[in-house]
Amino acid sequence: DANKEPELNKIKVFPVPVSGVLNVQFVLGEQADYVVELYDLKGAFIKMFDRGHINQSAVYTRSYDISRLPAGIYMLRLSTNKEISTRKIIIK
Numbered sequence: 001d002a003n004k005e006p007e008l009n010k011i012k013v014f015p016v017p018v019s020g021v022l023n024v025q026f027v028l029g030e031q032a033d034y035v036v037e038l039y040d041l042k043g044a045f046i047k048m049f050d051r052g053h054i055n056q057s058a059v060y061t062r063s064y065d066i067s068r069l070p071a072g073i074y075m076l077r078l079s080t081n082k083e084i085s086t087r088k089i090i091i092k
Contacts, residue, residue, distance in 0.1 A: 010085055011078040017090035018066060025061045026078055026085075028054045035079045036062065038069075038089075046074065066091055 012025045027033060036050040042064045071091050078085045 001078060011076065011087050013087045013089050015078055017092040020065070020067050020092050022064045022066045022076075024049075024064065024076065024078075025059060027059050028080060029082075030057050031055065032080045032082070035077075036064075036074065037077045038080070039048060039075045039077060041073055041075065043075075 010026065014023050014025075024036060026034075032054045034052060034054060035048065037048045038046040040046055046069070050062055054060065067068075069091055074089050074091065076087045076089050
């Protein structure tokens with residue numbers, strides 16, 4: 001449900017499937033470094049979308065252009081200094 005906020009340290013992606021711009025929403029606890037990366041299903045690194053530092057707990061939404069990526073199934077990974085969350089995305 002695109003209207004429901006993700007849980008703490010979880011990642012939500014929409015729309016699925018996606019063809020142009022992928023929206024990524026996540027909630028992190030206070031003071032966290034994060035990296036958003038894309039991998040294929042074999043675990044090979046494809047692209048780093050974003051990296052940064054969060055100063056306070058809030059819902060963060062980022063949009064990434066995926067229009068140049070080939071159609072297929074990928075894993076989007078949100079890594080922090082405490083944990084890793086992944087979500088499957090389908091690019092059409």
